[in-house]
Amino acid sequence: MADLRHKHHLLLPEIGGQGQKKLAAAKVLVIGAGGLGCPILAYLAGAGIGTLTICDGDRVELSNLQRQTLYTEDDIGKPKAEAAALRLRAMNSDIAVRGCSEMFSFRNADELVESHDLIIEGIDRIAGRHLINRACLAGNKPLLSAAASRFEGQVALFRPGSEDDPCYACLVPETAEEDGLCDRDGVMGPVVGVVGSLAAGEAVKLLCGIDPPLTRAMLIADLKQGTVRRVTLQKDPACPVCG
Numbered sequence: 001m002a003d004l005r006h007k008h009h010l011l012l013p014e015i016g017g018q019g020q021k022k023l024a025a026a027k028v029l030v031i032g033a034g035g036l037g038c039p040i041l042a043y044l045a046g047a048g049i050g051t052l053t054i055c056d057g058d059r060v061e062l063s064n065l066q067r068q069t070l071y072t073e074d075d076i077g078k079p080k081a082e083a084a085a086l087r088l089r090a091m092n093s094d095i096a097v098r099g100c101s102e103m104f105s106f107r108n109a110d111e112l113v114e115s116h117d118l119i120i121e122g123i124d125r126i127a128g129r130h131l132i133n134r135a136c137l138a139g140n141k142p143l144l145s146a147a148a149s150r151f152e153g154q155v156a157l158f159r160p161g162s163e164d165d166p167c168y169a170c171l172v173p174e175t176a177e178e179d180g181l182c183d184r185d186g187v188m189g190p191v192v193g194v195v196g197s198l199a200a201g202e203a204v205k206l207l208c209g210i211d212p213p214l215t216r217a218m219l220i221a222d223l224k225q226g227t228v229r230r231v232t233l234q235k236d237p238a239c240p241v242c243g
């Protein structure tokens, strides 16, 4: 059954049986089950990530259904982490899915990060991103960061422990103002689908060891222009968080 389920990944020499075993052994924490989290979670559940934890303290709202594809009208008012977990279990009963209906905060950060191999965030607050960045640095865990608003979005991979790699705070100072909030500025629905899918793809590549990794680089998708660009990122030697 597992071979049939994963037939299309097994056919890829870059994944194959070995890669599929790595995916089944992986423990991935996804923070944010919103527009970005939905495609990330759906593709990771489909890929057979053995342990998938969803951390989100919000409830499903009508205005989410424009782009948050895991939810239906029946889910309105329900905690997103629980509704998403139910949906993912229905998609793949071979994997363990845990819903954590709490905000990622100082209280649960260390425990959540420590018990996973890869952290992926698709939240929409800079302060929250900095908290996740610090927790991943402290726990020495790779962080895939995805963000989107209006017609654009970005995906970057931060790997603590690699000397030349930047952290999130190297790019965005902890004192920075909020920029590009979906609730304030709007977002075209398919933007989060594209950007979340780019993040899910980089997660599968990272877990299977498929080159080239998204090292010291950011993918920028612009759906107005119809482009995806890869730009190089630099570590800030004076970064107060990782420097």
Ligand SMILES: [Zn+2]
Binding pocket: 166, 167, 168, 169, 170, 171, 236, 239, 240, 241, 242, 243
């Ligand atoms: Zn830094």
